[in-house]
Amino acid sequence: MGDSYLAINFKVSPISGRDILIAELSYLSFEMFEEKIEGVIAYIKKSAYKDGILNNVRIFNSNEFKISYKIQEIQNKNWNEQWEQNFDSVDINENCIIRAPFHKPSNKLYDIIIKPEMSFGTGHHETTKLMLEFIYEEELENKTLCDVGCGTGVLSILSEKKGVKKIDAIDIDINSYNNTLDNIERNSCKKINAIHASSEMLLGNKYDIILSNITLNGLVENFENFNSISKANTILILSGFYKDDLNYISELLTKFKFEFTDYKMKNDWVAARYYHN
Template identity: 25%
Template structure:
């Protein structure tokens, strides 16, 4: 059963048998560090015991997230304990169990999997006592208020933060781990919006995800913002985040740009992937007047030239290129 406790940021990869969980007390947490391929047999070890809940952190759930081509936002593996290097399976057991026996049993079963020829990665197991409120909300420790650029502060809704003079606070429930503000591509897009958004601007956000870029544009003074996404979960997440920020100048629409948006924008932002940006470019220019800006990211460095070439071919002038690690953000202007 996939947990859907509205607001759990990792409910995309958190599996809990709610019917067997008591809502108070302490638990034994048995943790196994493994790889994506071995999640099922490792989980099977726990389900062969009197497990009360199993949580799974599989980086592939984020990295290989299947969505429509316009909905890809670079979900943040930074929320995972090992930053996507390993998969982690945790089993939760009554404190009345014998923790040492549980751990020994799990280790022996992992050894059996290895002996059968299965690659279980590190295959390291550990056991500790945890409070239920800790493991149910443990993922939240990876989200803290983060300042991006000169003025934008992305604040998880459960955190307290006193804005300093000149700061604009974006209230965010990360939802299913896309668009949190910690990924390089999102940061660069936020900075690009800071540099370009002016009062009375109309902004379109393609593949809005959590809505972070649409909300940022509105906070920066855009007159009207439209965020579009093909993923209904993203649309719901963005709508909730718009409510958290008490904004009435943002529309969140399900669909793609050509199907659901009318009129033209002063700025269009798309944090997707290079291959999709190339496809979008000839469509996007129909929604911009001369001088309109197209901010694009989600571009790895070895795709930079491909995107620049396409932009120039379609009548855009590249006015700024920012690089952060392996990622690139390109701002271009329609001639």
């Protein structure tokens, strides 16, 4: 008998808070999200739902949104079938696609296979897509790169396909680490070193490119480490925050010798690029 699931039906008002909620839940153990008119249904294995798991979801403490939820247990769900019905391939641009293992191979230059398991980073969320667009634009041949909060490993995988010679993909979440290992194998990658640890493990190294698509607080907590692992002209590409936070982040990064270059935006989500002095 398979593990039973909990379906948590969140009602979000105003509905603009739904994307924020999904982004935050994606960093927990939720496996799939079903968007509804009034909110979202989030699915999680019953065994993974621990007391207090929702306590650190910041949007619950926001005065801008009202969120309520009900929990329903679902027995023996055919999860692979349900996941396949709800997972569409994602075209990043004319040369890059993110698809699942059950999709037919594409003829695009960068055909990336991702099975997300319980990790964030399929290309569906705005922040992941924005990061992938930046990576696609960068000249990465023979560069060194780290991916802090690697999730599914999708950013590292595209980076290797674009010619990076050495990649450290690091995540504090064991599910993300394991998922990255699986996706490395699916894409026949040879230059990605997956690490289950915090960014302190990278201290002592210097990188040409630093990628990080995590929460706003997570980014800020890592700025000092980003500075330590940078050299002159290191490029830092960040996402996981809104346009309203861009000035705050950019001003804070100047204290760590990073200068703002440019940004991309989708539905108020932002990815921004900086260089190290």
